Amino acid sequence: VQPPEKPLQAEEWNKLREDFQSPEIFEEVMLNSMIRCNSPIDVAKSLLTHLAKRDGDIAYNVLVKYLTLCVQQGQVAEIRDVYDIMKGRFKVLESGAYKLLIRGLSNSDQWRMALTLLEEVKKMMIPSRTCYESCIKAAGRHQEMKLAFELYDEMLAKDVVPTLDVLQSFFDFSRGMKDAELQKELFGILLYLRENQIYPHKTFMRSIKLWFESIPGGNWRGHLTNIKDSGQCPVCNHQLEDSNLTEEEYSNLSERIIRDVIHGTDTFRKTSPQEFEAFQTFVENRLPFDIVIDGLNVSHIKSRRMQCENLFDAVNCLAKENTRLLVLGRKHMLMNSSNWKREIMKEMQNKADFFFAENISEDDAFLLYATLRSGKHCKFVTRDFLRDHKACLPNSLTRHLFRKWQRGHQIAFSPSAEGRSINFSSVFSQQPAFRYDCVVQTTGDTWHIPYKDVFEEKYSYQVPRKWLCIQQK
Amino acid sequence: MQSANMLLRKIVRSSVLPFAAQHGMKKDLFPLSRTLSLSLCLKQDKSREPSEKLDLDEWKKVMKSGLQEEVSETVSEPKELSGLAAARETLEMWRLAGRAVPENISEEELKTFMECPSKSAKKKYLKYLHLKELHKKNDKRKMREKRERRLEDQASKTDETKKNSFLCMWSSTMDKAYNWRAAQSMIFGQPLVFDMSYEKEMSLREVTNTVRQIVLSESCNRRSADPFHIHFCNFKDDSLYHREFVKQYREAWGRLLVTVTDQCYTELFPKDKLIYLTADSPKVMKTFDHDKIYIVGSMVDKSIKTGVSLARAKRLGLETAALPLEKYLLWSTGAKNLTLDQMMHILLTLKDTADWKKALEFVPKRKYCDFVNKPVKELKKTLDLINTLKLGKGREEGQKQFAKSYPKKYKLK
Numbered sequence: 001v002q003p004p005e006k007p008l009q010a011e012e013w014n015k016l017r018e019d020f021q022s023p024e025i026f027e028e029v030m031l032n033s034m035i036r037c038n039s040p041i042d043v044a045k046s047l048l049t050h051l052a053k054r055d056g057d058i059a060y061n062v063l064v065k066y067l068t069l070c071v072q073q074g075q076v077a078e079i080r081d082v083y084d085i086m087k088g089r090f091k092v093l094e095s096g097a098y099k100l101l102i103r104g105l106s107n108s109d110q111w112r113m114a115l116t117l118l119e120e121v122k123k124m125m126i127p128s129r130t131c132y133e134s135c136i137k138a139a140g141r142h143q144e145m146k147l148a149f150e151l152y153d154e155m156l157a158k159d160v161v162p163t164l165d166v167l168q169s170f171f172d173f174s175r176g177m178k179d180a181e182l183q184k185e186l187f188g189i190l191l192y193l194r195e196n197q198i199y200p201h202k203t204f205m206r207s208i209k210l211w212f213e214s215i216p217g218g219n220w221r222g223h224l225t226n227i228k229d230s231g232q233c234p235v236c237n238h239q240l241e242d243s244n245l246t247e248e249e250y251s252n253l254s255e256r257i258i259r260d261v262i263h264g265t266d267t268f269r270k271t272s273p274q275e276f277e278a279f280q281t282f283v284e285n286r287l288p289f290d291i292v293i294d295g296l297n298v299s300h301i302k303s304r305r306m307q308c309e310n311l312f313d314a315v316n317c318l319a320k321e322n323t324r325l326l327v328l329g330r331k332h333m334l335m336n337s338s339n340w341k342r343e344i345m346k347e348m349q350n351k352a353d354f355f356f357a358e359n360i361s362e363d364d365a366f367l368l369y370a371t372l373r374s375g376k377h378c379k380f381v382t383r384d385f386l387r388d389h390k391a392c393l394p395n396s397l398t399r400h401l402f403r404k405w406q407r408g409h410q411i412a413f414s415p416s417a418e419g420r421s422i423n424f425s426s427v428f429s430q431q432p433a434f435r436y437d438c439v440v441q442t443t444g445d446t447w448h449i450p451y452k453d454v455f456e457e458k459y460s461y462q463v464p465r466k467w468l469c470i471q472q473k
Numbered sequence: 474m475q476s477a478n479m480l481l482r483k484i485v486r487s488s489v490l491p492f493a494a495q496h497g498m499k500k501d502l503f504p505l506s507r508t509l510s511l512s513l514c515l516k517q518d519k520s521r522e523p524s525e526k527l528d529l530d531e532w533k534k535v536m537k538s539g540l541q542e543e544v545s546e547t548v549s550e551p552k553e554l555s556g557l558a559a560a561r562e563t564l565e566m567w568r569l570a571g572r573a574v575p576e577n578i579s580e581e582e583l584k585t586f587m588e589c590p591s592k593s594a595k596k597k598y599l600k601y602l603h604l605k606e607l608h609k610k611n612d613k614r615k616m617r618e619k620r621e622r623r624l625e626d627q628a629s630k631t632d633e634t635k636k637n638s639f640l641c642m643w644s645s646t647m648d649k650a651y652n653w654r655a656a657q658s659m660i661f662g663q664p665l666v667f668d669m670s671y672e673k674e675m676s677l678r679e680v681t682n683t684v685r686q687i688v689l690s691e692s693c694n695r696r697s698a699d700p701f702h703i704h705f706c707n708f709k710d711d712s713l714y715h716r717e718f719v720k721q722y723r724e725a726w727g728r729l730l731v732t733v734t735d736q737c738y739t740e741l742f743p744k745d746k747l748i749y750l751t752a753d754s755p756k757v758m759k760t761f762d763h764d765k766i767y768i769v770g771s772m773v774d775k776s777i778k779t780g781v782s783l784a785r786a787k788r789l790g791l792e793t794a795a796l797p798l799e800k801y802l803l804w805s806t807g808a809k810n811l812t813l814d815q816m817m818h819i820l821l822t823l824k825d826t827a828d829w830k831k832a833l834e835f836v837p838k839r840k841y842c843d844f845v846n847k848p849v850k851e852l853k854k855t856l857d858l859i860n861t862l863k864l865g866k867g868r869e870e871g872q873k874q875f876a877k878s879y880p881k882k883y884k885l886k
């Protein structure tokens with residue numbers, strides 16, 4: 001339905017209602033379309049007056065719809081009136097109405113009332129992140145940075161994840177302020193990005209840059225750059241943190257992998273105790289390896305060729321002077337078949353160690369174990385993103401560790417464009433493991449912040465290649 | 474055009490203009506067409522006194538005036554509500570706001586609601602209760618209508634009672650016959666094992682669903698010409714399963730013609746005769762073997778925990794098998810694990826007829842496109858067509874689906 005342009009009389013509303021196909025929901029539908037068309041609130045008021053006269057009462061959901069319209073148009077006096085009416089009529093309100101009230105009031109000069117409302121919400125439930133967002137932005141807009149940070153800390157303490165918008169607004173509102181305390185808080189936000197491996201988008205990055213450059217007497221300069229594969233920043237020649245885990249992180253991760261990924265709730269789900277034990281002794285007797293290969297994964301790289309040929313190429317390519325290789329596979333690879341020729345398998349076994357798991361076992365789990373047991377230098381080869389294994393890990397901290405380790409240690413092959421050549425290196429291009437860690441990082445007088453162009457990088461395994469380098473002169 | 478303008482001016486002057494002037498609106502903001510369409514009803518109202526004005530804030534007065542008495546009432550109440558009452562209050566507000574919330578909620582349900590770990594869990598639980606309430610209401614309404622209709626019928630017919638008693642006797646005789654067959658199967662029938670050891674793997678809702686499915690399977694087994702001898706193995710007294718069974722069967726639970734035991738199937742039967750049916754099995758069932766004992770895991774896994782029952786079979790060193798779904802059906806969507814009653818229907822049909830096509834009729838139609846009885850090439854065409862027509866998916870999608878279901882055997886290019 002199309003809402004009318006001007007207030008109507010009761011009779012006119014009645015007529016419209018009668019013409020409508022299902023009169024019971026007429027008011028709701030009408031208000032919805034008013035919200036959509038952003039009709040003047042006087043029209044909505046006339047509908048409410050008509051309702052109030054007819055029924056002597058107005059239903060809660062109709063009031064909320066009217067409130068939505070008021071908030072949409074920033075009618076502060078009206079929002080307050082509706083709040084008074086709702087408060088008198090109902091004992092408590094529900095979260096939707098509170099969200100609207102907070103949003104509506106926080107954008108006005110009555111923004112402090114939004115804070116009182118937030119307190120009211122807290123009595124009943126944990127406020128949503130948009131409620132916090134409105135309040136924090138309101139406080140920031142009025143230069144009450146201390147209050148804004150108090151709300152922010154409270155939000156984190158309640159495990160409410162802040163929106164990138166809120167984080168960005170902190171940098172926008174603090175621009176040009178000289179305050180050591182404030183600076184510390186903002187560095188804290190950058191470290192929050194680091195800990196949660198969040199990458200700011202382009203406009204957010206720009207806010208960070210502008211804030212740094214606006215600190216009075218700070219002498220900060222920001223440059224946009226790409227980091228070389230070596231991990232050196234071309235602007236300030238600073239070497240980025242390497243992607244190695246610390247001893248503690250490393251042992252923590254390998255313990256978790258064994259416990260949660262390989263054993264999980266039931267060792268039989270991925271392997272069997274006998275098999276795992278056999279594998280353990282096999283690995284312990286031959287440690288350490290330099291590269292562990294997922295044989296089946298590699299063998300599927302080029303579908304036109306025999307699977308064992310693919311694997312043979314990969315092994316030949318990686319088997320250089322004194323590199324110790326381990327290839328993981330399944331028992332069916334040993335049966336002579338059209339895809340797996342016995343002679344080629346024999347030849348490969350001279351160049352690398354092989355372990356064949358049962359056909360129904362999961363070889364990926366073994367891949368992770370063997371690589372982690374071999375030590376920090378060991379890399380592994382597979383095109384698999386290992387998402388399912390990451391998902392087995394219990395908390396986000398270990399999952400981040402896993403991602404970091406994976407970025408530093410996984411080598412992925414992909415078939416290159418020209419396909420005919422037998423020479424391995426020209427058939428496949430090799431994506432090397434990252435040598436530097438892709439997170440927000442600082443040395444005190446420099447900051448390096450990876451950022452993404454808004455529409456790029458929608459996959460969690462992809463990391464941004466663009467960086468913001470900030471240094472103090 | 475001129476006449477239209479004249480009309481417009483007339484209308485505007487008559488009722489809207491005073492109003493618009495009062496509220497500072499510009500009349501040229503109104504698109505011509507809208508005003509014209511309204512003009513008709515405005516014209517009819519011309520008889521009304523034109524001086525009547527709209528008080529736009531009148532609704533506030535109405536809303537506030539009703540409050541005075543109510544406020545005095547609420548003041549006497551304690552301001553801070555206890556946890557349960559507050560939750561009830563919040564729910565009421567959600568209902569008023571038009572969310573999927575049940576009208577009536579019991580104390581127990583309210584507690585479950587409050588124990589939900591997250592906002593989305595709460596929402597889901599409420600929606601479940603809401604739908605349950607709706608279904609119940611609908612059923613009640615239908616029952617009432619039926620009863621009324623029957624009363625009307627009875628009023629018109631007089632010899633209804635005779636027919637009734639005949640019907641009644643017939644159904645009790647049938648019951649006796651069924652029970653006789655089930656009792657026979659207890660002595661001579663082929664065993665079928667339900668493995669009741671998955672309680673830890675499931676949520677309360679899943680256990681309820683499992684038991685519901687087993688009750689359905691048991692009833693269809695009882696009604697078949699040659700029933701299985703059903704065994705509930707690994708069945709612990711006072712377990713969740715047990716409690717749910719008693720809830721479903723009530724006193725009939727004690728009279729059920731099945732074997733219930735806390736022993737494992739490996740203790741009851743020779744290991745080499747057991748076959749564990751699981752969708753994760755690498756082996757595909759070719760024929761139904763009348764000398765084997767099939768095991769079905771009594772588990773509903775809404776979160777698709779792959780490999781749980783396969784792990785159990787591996788641990789005990791049992792043979793496993795999966796239904797040959799891909800061999801006979803052109804699979805389209807959905808998981809390959811079937812409900813327990815569907816499994817029972819399939820196994821019963823296999824036992825009686827050994828006809829896979831007939832047996833797999835019990836796989837839900839939404840999960841497959843067609844039976845595989847034509848050359849694969851044609852099937853692929855049909856699948857593509859179905860996908861493009863019905864689902865609006867592209868050709869690639871169809872091929873991908875096809876490649877997923879039929880990995881190596883058939884090359885697509």
